[in-house]
Every structure is written in structure tokens, then in C-alpha cells.
Amino acid sequence: MRCGAPPLVSTHSYLQTLPTHGLRMCRGRVMAVTLLFLILTPGTTTSQESQDSGVPRDGAAEGSMSRKGGAGVRVLTFNGDGRQRATTWASYKDVVRLPGDYTVCLRFNIWVFRLLTAVLYLLPTTDPDEDPISFEVYFEKIRTKYGGYGRFYPLPANLATNKWYHYCQVRDVTGGEGRAYLDGSLLVRESVSFLPDPHLRNVIMGQDEFKVSQVNAWSRILSDDEIARVARCEDNLEGDVIAWSREWLLYEVDEEPHISYKTEENQYNDKERGIIQVKKGCDRQWAGVTDVAQEGVWSNPFTGAAHNTSEIFFRAHNPDGDKYQNCLRLHIKGLEDTSCEKHSCSACHTQSGTTWTLRGICEEEEVDLLWRPTIGFINTDDIQHTEVDADSVTTIVQDHDHYRLDFSNPYEVRIFRGDTNPISTTRKYSTVFTCFFDLVLYPFDIQNCYIHLQIITASSEYLIYNATDSFVEYLGPRLLVEYAIGVIDLHINNQSQYSVSKVRVELVRRYGYAMLNIYIPSLILLIISYVRVMTALTSLLVLATLFTQVSASLPKTSYFKMVDIWLLFCIIIIFFIIIFHTIIDLHVDYGDKITLSGGAWITSPSSTVSRQVKVYPSSGDNLNQNAEKTTKLFGRWTRFRSKLDLQFYIKTSKITMFVIFVLFNTTYWGTLAVDSGLVYYISTD
Template sequence: MKTDEIVRAVAVGIFCLVQSADNIRVLNFNPDGRQRGDTWIRYNVTVDLPRDYTLCVHFNIKVFRILTAVIYLFNARDQDDDPISFEVYFEKIRTKYGGYGRFYPLPSNLATNKWYHYCQVRDMKNGEGKVYLDGQLIIQDKANFETKFEPREIFIGQDEYQPRNSLSGKLSQVNVWGEALSPEMISQLAECEIDQEGNIVRWSGIWELNNVEQEDIPFDDLCRSVSHGAVTVLLPLLKFHEAVRVCRGVKGLIGVPWNTKDVQKELAYFKNNEDCERQWAGITDEDLEGVWYEPFTGKSYNTSEIFFRRNNPDGDKYQNCIRMNEKGLEDTDCQVRSCSACHTAAGTTWTLRGICEDEERMYYLDLIPDPLAFRGYGEYFIEQTNDSKWTWSNTVTNVTIATLHAKDLNYPIGRRTWAIQSEVCGESKGVRELTLSACTKSEFTCTDGSCIPFIKRCDLKFDCEDKTDESFCQIVNFPEDYRSKLPPRPASNEALALSINFTMDTLNVDTQTMMMSASYNLRITWFDNRLTYNNLKVLTRLNTLSLEQVDNLWRPKIGFINTDDIQNTAVDQDAVTTVLRHHSQYTPDLSNPYEVEIYRGDTNPISTTRKYFTIYTCNFDLVLYPFDIQKCVLQLQILSASTEYLVFDSTDSYVEYLGPRHLVEYGIGTINLSVENFTQYSMLKVEVELVRRYGYAMLNIYIPSFTLLVISYITLFFRPSIFDARVMTALTSLLVLATLFTQVSASLPKTSYFKVVDIWLLFCILLIFVIILFHTVIDLKIEYPDGWAPSEAVVPNFRTSKDSGVGGIDAGKRIGGSPSVKNVVTTVKVHPVEVDGYFDEPEGKGGFDFFRLKLPRLRNDADTYILASKWIVTIIFMVFNSIYWGTLALGSGLVYYV
């Protein structure tokens, strides 16, 4: 045997895996996390893969490389020809089926010290490649495989023997089947329900190992989703509150023994340490004497419930903390120094925030409990050196990056100041604030390392004891090239759309001046894709920007056009500017030690709200007054830029009215919003429909005028002989109506056209005038006694021809039924005899006889004129009102509320 073969035989072990029923053999690659090029295993024989196959493996990563080499099935003749492989990254995997392969993002980032089950299926019959992770199908690709069916070598743990890609972690159950396994069987393998080996490659087969460690673990441990159980961090001599702070920082708690067995178990952690003869128990009664509570959980107990040794507690209010003794618990001063055992869950991921790495894996670390240290997912390592200094170093380059500034509590947990010794994040030597925390993405790290829910970050109240949760709460991140004078430009290169929200509180309308005053909240919303935002809350008021940040923002300027003076929007101390969280997707900014969630500016808009009181001019058409429906328009125009750059968003803009619907003079009808983006500057119009409430006009104009009209009409029923009463009553009504007309006209704007109320009043005036004319004509047809005057005490008594048989005046009667005055001359007129309503004319004379019908002839007397006046006035009134009110019933405010 040659010398090199002997050396290789010594260095390389060849074994056949034999596992018991309860345990499974596991191979450990580079357990210290170092990068090596000579750590690998190889299947002892080449294999022939059929067209369809399934490759499965359980893997557990200790340190993530840029690329972690796991499994390669090389072409035995040419390793570069269509390899079949599986490579692990932190946030993705890379799978090659032979002739086809690609990167696949994972549902969530992988974690260290956690077992995963991976299966790769090539189904050439269906032209599909599938990947299963922990039994779940995460990838199903259609592919046209062109694999050459050549013998293959199976190589695990190395990629071309490059140390930087070497596997650091554990592997078990590498098996290959010559068929595409069913999803059900893959799920059973992932959940450890069955332990079936492959028919092409068997985990129990012969493997060649090089610098790989072996161990046996329970078979069920392969299927635990996370590292199970707890680990104990041993804390040296510390004051009680210091121990609590450190233990809380590692997300742990200090135990409270309840019996002798618990005490002995806790003391056993320090049995070989003479300085830690006594240990802290995690309980105190500082807040209320005799009431003991756990600072980690807040649970409280009475003294009788605590496992105190005999004659304890005996320190009263001067000794409020407890430490353990073999005989039980005893109270002591909280300022003395004792050791403590801090119990925390295994598998917790730690994050180092404040560094600026391109790869996310570099931010995460694992806790090593004894001695306390932190191993990175990547190349970083944080540990305490022999001189008690905490150092942050790179295990690949063996360079110390920073050392922790020494303080009273010398632990790197929480937000601490580090002295940078080599360049990091583009910064040279100096100091840098870093946060080492076990808090999850949904939690915020206080300075001492304790965690609070992230929703309490910047919520305007203190939740951390050090009050750092309300520090660095600026919301907007401005890029270096940000220009507040230039409007944002969307990625689509279209005009930026501004959304407008009108919320009207009150409206007041003055018809005389044709103006409407409005009190409203105007909210303008827009997107600025140049910005990013920090820690947006669901509750919008918590996303309010400071005035300093508002001053640096680009803000749209909108003018109120139809006002008497020049007015426009303002963003000042009376305005509230917020960022609206429309999308919950964010990117954690791990380079910020204060834990920031970054939200995009193109999906979360800015909104500014301010209250305005503006007087707008309106153009009222008063033709239908007081049954008119007016429309007053509030016109807004963008002043910041033309429509090429800024427009109003017609789909997302709206108006709402929250005030009373009935004003003194008007009722508020519909309120509409419209947008005009075709002009040079985009215009927005809010049209307010004003329906006049005509109750006032009815009470003060129509009913009084109608009453006067009725009074004037009633005068037609007065005795014809009392001319003065008839005329004076009608004339008085006319004068009152004219005065009412003048008052109504004075209360309205002067117009060049008639209003319907003018038509009504003019009609009433003209109708009364017609009544007065009728009174005059009737009076002319009345025949008074010769020498009679209206001032005399005697009033003639008129009768029709049917009453007396002749026209004329009977004996004069005194007013009030006095005896007749004698010697009154009576004039008798002779009329033709009326027969059945026709006048008898001599044959051959008089009217025209047509078919021997005789035409009627009206009498020319006072009775006829009185009857005619009544009917004519009634007909005029009815016809006018039918036309007048019928016209108003079509499209006026008369029937709006019906």
C-alpha cells in the first residue's frame, strides 16, 4: 500500500450505519462553526438514478454560510455535467434536478439548531420538479428535463472543497428512492411516523467519512420543530436587581424553590463554585412588606406560602430579597451580591441590531449558556475574554471588531455602547450603539434587554423602565436627494393624484349678498414614493408628524377660487399631518439599534387635515323665489403644478356633510363632488344643493296677500249702494299689498327679471285693481233717486224686475227700518215682456231667426254686472292659480320635500 493511501485510510473512516430501534445515527459537520475544506462524507458506491427519483434528508444548520453545501450527486464522468444538488441559504434554497434548477424563496427564514426535513422529487413523467419542506409542498415547477442517465457519486458537506461553503451542522437519514414518492408518504417521513430507507441510497449503507463526528439521538428528536427544553445561564455575584435585569434580558427567570428538592436542584448549578455558596431566589417584597412577588411574572404570594427556613423571614422591612440555603430560604438585603441561575428556553434567536450587513443572516445569533456567549448564524461571535472584556469578533477573519464599554453591569445584553476597533458599516474606529436582544420581530427591546410588545413603541406613553420606547420616534426618513419644492413623481410617470376629503360641519347662506360661508375639515392625501416611514401604527393618530418634519415635506398647495379674497390651503400648527398605514407589509431595519420597521412610501399615503372657514360667492337664480332650488359651488384648484404633474383623484375623493340638514332659510339637498382634470390646472368642485324653505314666505307673503285678495273679492258681495265701503275696502287692500310688495323686493337682491313672488304680488294687485274697476262700473249702472246723495240718510232699495215686476225704486225706506219718506218721485221704465227667457219681438223685426230659434239678450243692468264681476274674478283667480302652482309643481322647491 502506498504511503498516501495509508494516510488516507487513517484519516478517513469507512462505516456502515447500524441504528437501534429507538435511536438514530447523526453526523456532525464542523460543530465549532469553523470553515474547513476537508469535512465531508461520500457514499461508497456510485448509483444509477432512474428517470423519476425522490431524495430526502434531515438537516440541522449550526452556522449559515453565504452558501451552505449539503448534498451533491455528481456525474461520475464529468462533475460539471447536470449535477443534482441541494444547497441551503438563510432565506432560500437552491435545488438542481439535473438539467434544471433554480433558487426558491422559503416561506420563512431558516433557523440554526433546528431540524428540518427536505425532500426533492423529480417526476419526469409529468414534467414536474417538487420540493417539500417539513412535509409541506413549497415548490412545484413544470420543467423539461434533459438529464443524462449516467452513474453518479454522492458527496455531502463540501462544494469543490471550498471552506467558505462547508457545511456546519448535522445530517441524518439521507435516502434516495427510484420513484416519485406520494405526498402522504413524504409527510409521514417528515413527521417521523415511519423510518423507511431508500432503495437507491440508504442511510444505513456504507459511507466514507472525513473529519465528521457521530452521535446517536432519539428518533423523535429529528421531528421537533425547535430545540426543546430549557437552558440555564449561570450569573456570577450580582445584586438582586442586577441579576433580575440580566435574567430578564435573556428572556429567562430566576427560580423560586418550593421544597427541599427544588433548593438542592438550584444549588447544584454552583456546587463547584465556592463564591456562589448562596444563590438568589426570584422573589421580593420590596413593594409591600409581607407580600412576595416574582418580578418576572408579577405573581404574588403570602409569607406562609414560601419555603422559608426556620425563624425566617426575620429582616422586616430592611431585608426584602431571598436567597437559598440548604435548609430553606432566608431573607436578606437586596444590595448584597449573590449568584443566580437564570432559566431560559432553548433555541431562542438573538439579534444584533446596529450593524449594517448586506446579508440578513449576519444579524442573528444563538445563545451559548455556559459560559455565556453568542454564536452568530454567520461568522460573528460575541464572548467574554480572559480579561473579562466582551468582544465582538469575526471567526473567519479572526478579527476583533469591537469591545464593550465597561460599566457597572458588564453584560452585552440590551442596548449598549461598543468601542469599534476595525471598520464596520463604513465607519472607522469610535463608538457605536448596538442592541443585542432576544426579542422577536413583534417586540421592542428596552435598554436593559427586556421586551415589550412592538405596538407600544412610540404610542405616547412610557412602557420601558428606561423610557426608551418613546425615543427616536421620528416617522419620516428623508433621502439625501429629497427636494421639498418638487412634487413626487409616481413610478408610472403619470401625474400624481391628490385625494380630497371634504367634511363640512356648518353652512350658512346669505341670499341678499349671494354668499355661502362654510366651516369644514379639508383633508388632502397623496403618496410620496421618495420617502419611507418608521413604525407605522394601525391607529392613525399615532402616526402624526412633527412640525419639523412637516416643514421638510413637499406639500400640495390648493387655492379656493370663488372667494372675495385670495385664499389657499396651509400646513401650519393648526394642521395635522399623518401617515396612513394602508399596507401592513414592512421591512425590519436591523441596522438601527432602536428597532425600526420600514414602510414604503408608495403604498402608505401622507394625509394633512386642517379646519377652514371660507366665504364663497354664489350665483343664485331667483326666478322661482321663494320656491327656488339653488346650487352653490365651492371651487378648488391646484396651484402647485399643472395637470401634467398634479391632478385630483376623482375615484378616491369625496364630500360629506355632518351639520344640520335644515338651516334658517334653506334646506341642504344633495352635495356632489366633481373633478375637472382637462384644464391647465386641475379643478375640483363641490356642488351644494340649497332648497329654500318656503314656510316663511307662505306665512309672510302668500297667506297675507291671499287674505287681502279674499277681502277685496268679498267687497263684490257688499250692497251695491254702499260704494264708499266697497271701494275703500278694496283700495286699502291694494295699498297694503303694494307695501308688502315693496318690503319683499327690498329684502331680495335686485334683479332684472321677475320672480314668481313678484308675479304673485303683481297678480294680486292687478286683480284688486280689476275689482275696483268692477265696483266703478257697477256704480255707474245703479240709478239713484233724483237729488239723492250718499251723505243723505235715505238709501235706495234696489230690486230686480222679478221682485216688483218693474224696474225702479220702491218707496224709499229709512236706514234701520224707518217709515218711508213721502212725496218721493218714482220713475218707471217700461221694458219688453220677457217670456221664458226670450224677449218677444214683433214679427219681422228684431233679432235673426235661425231655425225659428230666438237668441238670448243680456240685460244691461247692475245685477248683471255684479254677477259678471263675481264670475270673472273667480275665473281669473282659478286660471291663474292653476297655471302658477302647476308650473311651480314641476321642478321647483314646492314639492321637493313631498
């Protein structure tokens, strides 16, 4: 004997599935059972079979039944293997016409939700796209089309898989209203001016994964009471336009045999507290509770566990047997006390000594059957994803107590709320994520590396991240070899087609290596070149070599990095220093005085440097005139050269280089003062 497969629950921390149901757990121990008993108490959460009650139930029906509470109804199953097919559909044999008021009702059970589940269409025979009458399910909402008018209606709660629902659609042309009902309750009522409907229509169902039953249409408006009675299975009304019992054309559709319809003859019913099956032919059904040990204290005779009297659904004016009636039996109107001496039958019997093993999700094979979402690691090389294998650990986080035992279920089952007791699956992953770096500010850059996680199991219509409980935590060291770990945060986007979460890891480069091996040596070379001209050329060669080594150690980029700008500046400054010294050497006046004496040019050196001057003999007046003109020109040139003093050149070059150096450093380090790693460490310290 096994526990049924547990429904879907929300996962711990990261993921949140939109439908939330109960989670069943079995104790997983061996016990000797001589008698199984059933008790129905108020407020008890029913089992999966109980959730399906109020709709066609599994199990064979004996004999035929009347229109009220006796008939068997068939169920059509579309794509029972869970694979969507365009060739699976059903069509009503006759064309129908709904010119005015109408009511359309059906039961549906969906086990695979898609973005759109098309349940029922009434399409015009002339143009199927013109003014359809339809019913579509969108998991958290439905869409109703009355023929020429359609609306989306949000649901009070998300629909669940593998659960029967009853739906009715009413078009009140006379009153100008459109109404939709779910499980007998009015979902929406709105004022609409409907036009006459002249179309002949084909009735189509199928292609998606669902079950359907009791599809009927009336050319009148069913009252709220009639709709409620049909939804509660108290009436099985047949439509006069579309009748479920008439012939349907089936294409790759599974038709289940007639299954039992709820009657008072073979079921004990408490509409608000669930349904349990009562054995036919047994007038006295024992509830498995007595107050023999202590009057008024009802307890399990096998375990001795007492039950709260206020939680037991007694029949009116019961219990009334005092100490003479100490056992409870089932009655259609509630539990009543009776004598324990009278023979009573129970839900099921087994021979004494038979051992049953009750297995739940604590069994390994049951854990493997649990559904789990798949998360894709988008920015990895081969787009890896989460896996469930031997390294995975699955646990149930029991944040709240389980429900009271459901005595309508013969299994020894404990039920937990799925939204407060999540299933958690953990596993360690080691992978490499691709990050894009911007090296403009190198070596003072701050990089943001993202871990891109995307749900690939289903779209965000059905599965999203739980933004409230999700978080990220870094447990490693903050200081790495080349980077320091800065801010780590989590961003969730549930508005895209697939739910996405991004973990941002801030990497702040540690620039100590660059300062010691690039900036400080280049600055020292620059200072030496500024002071002594003889070392400028050597410094230029050293800086060029340093620039080549730094460029080779970094990724090749089409843009300049901050370290490139610094080294280029140092090279250019030293180059200009050499240029200035060359200009000084070419234009400096060493102080030689040249005069005319005795008709010949002679040189009187003002320094120890001697020069040889050729002397030519005088040739009369023409020579004197030429000499006078030459003296005037040469005098002007000597006066101009005297202004280009050596000290003037030196001072001009030094002041110019210093101003350029100050302006560059102000701009350079001022740029790094905004959103760089340099400012990050200064502000941190």
C-alpha cells in the first residue's frame, strides 16, 4: 500500500510555484492492523480522493440511476499521456444554434497547465473566427466569449491540477447581462448589450491535456439554485441544445466508462467537510471512536488518542445514549452514538495478523517522483542547468504543524500545508560563469559579474521566483589575489516570459601591484629626466619597454586604458624635455665679440675657446662701404641673440613641463575620483 503522489508545493527560498496544495506524508513504519476505521470530523482537510468529490468520482457504479442522484456520467480524456496533440479533439454530432439567452455548463479537470488551455468552442460554420462562444483557462484567470463579446476574469484563487471544477456561462440577452459561475458560485456579473446571434455553430473540444464531463447547453437561463445544485452533483440536468448523453464524434479521445454520480444511497456526505465511501449493504457503519474508558471523552480504542468533542460532527441531539451507548456510527445526517454490543461494519477489514507497510515520501523511490523545477545557468559556456542526482539532498522544512489526521482516509497519512512547509532540494555546483569586463579604468576599475539564473521548466505564467524569501550569501574570503569582493545582491524579474534572477558580484581590483610596478617607477624616471638631461634618453627607452610589457599582460582592447594614458604621458613628457634641451643647444649665445680693426675682421673671444678668422687686405672705398653695411646687420643679429639667454631657455622649459605635469595629474586623478576602485578603498578605509 502506497501513499498517493504528493501535489505541487512551493520550494524553499528561491522558487515559488503558483498553485499551492497540501503535502502528504506517510510514517513509513511497519504495523499490525486488524481493523481500519474512519472518522469524519469538522475542519479536516480531505485526501486527494476527497478533493475530487463533488464531481464524477472513480469507482464503478452498480445499476442505473435516475436523473436526480442516480445516473452514471461519462468522462472524456484528452491527451492522457500528457503530450499535446492537434489530432486529439471531440465534436458534437449536430450543429447548434443559440440565437438569444443561453446557459452553457461543463466540468473540467486539467493536469497540465499551459499558457492557454482551450476547453470548449462553439464556432460558426461559415467563419470560425467570427463571434465565437468559448471557454479558455489561463491558470490564474479564465476567458469567456459570449459571441461577439469576450472578457478575461481573474479567479479568486489559482486553479489546481488534477482537480475537478464546474463552470457555467450565462448570456442574458433580455436583461443585458453576462455571468460566469465557478463551482456553483457567481464569479462575475457585468452589463453587456448583446446583438442577435444568427449563426449555426459547431461544438469543438480538445487538443490540450484535460478531462471533461457533463457538457450541456440550454436555450434558457438557469437559475442560481439550479447551477448550484448541478455543481454540487445534486442534479444531473441535460441540456436541450447540447446534451452530454447524446452522440459525440471522438478523435483519439479516451472515453472512460460511466462512473458513479453522488447519491445518498452509497455515500456519506458532508458538503463542507468532505466525502467518504460507505459500504453498500451495511446499515451500521462504525466510526472507530468510543467513550467506554471515560464518558464523554471520545477516543481511538486502539491507540487511546482522545478527540476534541467540538471537532466531531454529531447528528442533531447526539450523543444521547449516556453510558449505555458508547460507540459512534455513521449516519447521513452526522455521527450518532449507539450500543457497542450491536454488530457494525467498518470501512474495510483484514485478517488478523496481516502486516501492512505504509510508505510515504520518506521512501527513496517516492522522493524521485517529486516534481522539481529546472534552473538554467544562462551565462555559462554550454548553458548548464540544475540536476537531481545522487548528490542532491531533498528535505521538508516543517515550519508548521501538520493538519489533524484525516479519518476519512484509511491510510495512515499526515498532511502538511504546501505553502508553509516547503520541499527543499539542495546541491552543490561548480561551474564557470562568463563575465564581460570594461577595462577603461584599469587598474582602478570596478567590475560587475553576474550569475544569470533562469527558470526553464515553465514560463512565468506558471512558475516564478519567490522574491520575498530569496536571498544570496557569500561565505568565502573578501580579499582575493587580484580582486576584493564588494557588494553582492540579488535582482529578480518575474515580468519577462521566463522568470529570471541575477546575482551581481562586485569585483574591486586591488591596485597595489600596479602602483608598485608601474606608477611609482615611471614617476621616478620622469623626475630624473626633469632634473638631468643626460638621463632623459635612457628614461625614455625604459618607459617604452615598461609600456610594452604592461600592454602584453592585459587583454587587447580597441580603447585606451588609464594605465596606457599614464605611460604615454610619461613618454611624451620626456620626449619634450629632450626637444627643449636640443633647442637650447642650437640657439644659445656663447658670448664671442667680433669687431673691425685696421680694415680686417678680428675675433676677441670672451672665453677660453679660440677661433680662427681669415683676414683680407683692404681695397679702398668700396671695401669700407661694404664693411659698414655688414657691421650694421651683424650688430642687429648679435643684439637679438643676446636676448636668447641660456637661463631664459632653462626656466621656460622647466616652468612649461611643470605646468603640463600639474594639469595632467589634476585631470587624471580627478577622473579616477568618480566611481573607481581608488575611491572605493579610500572610502572603505
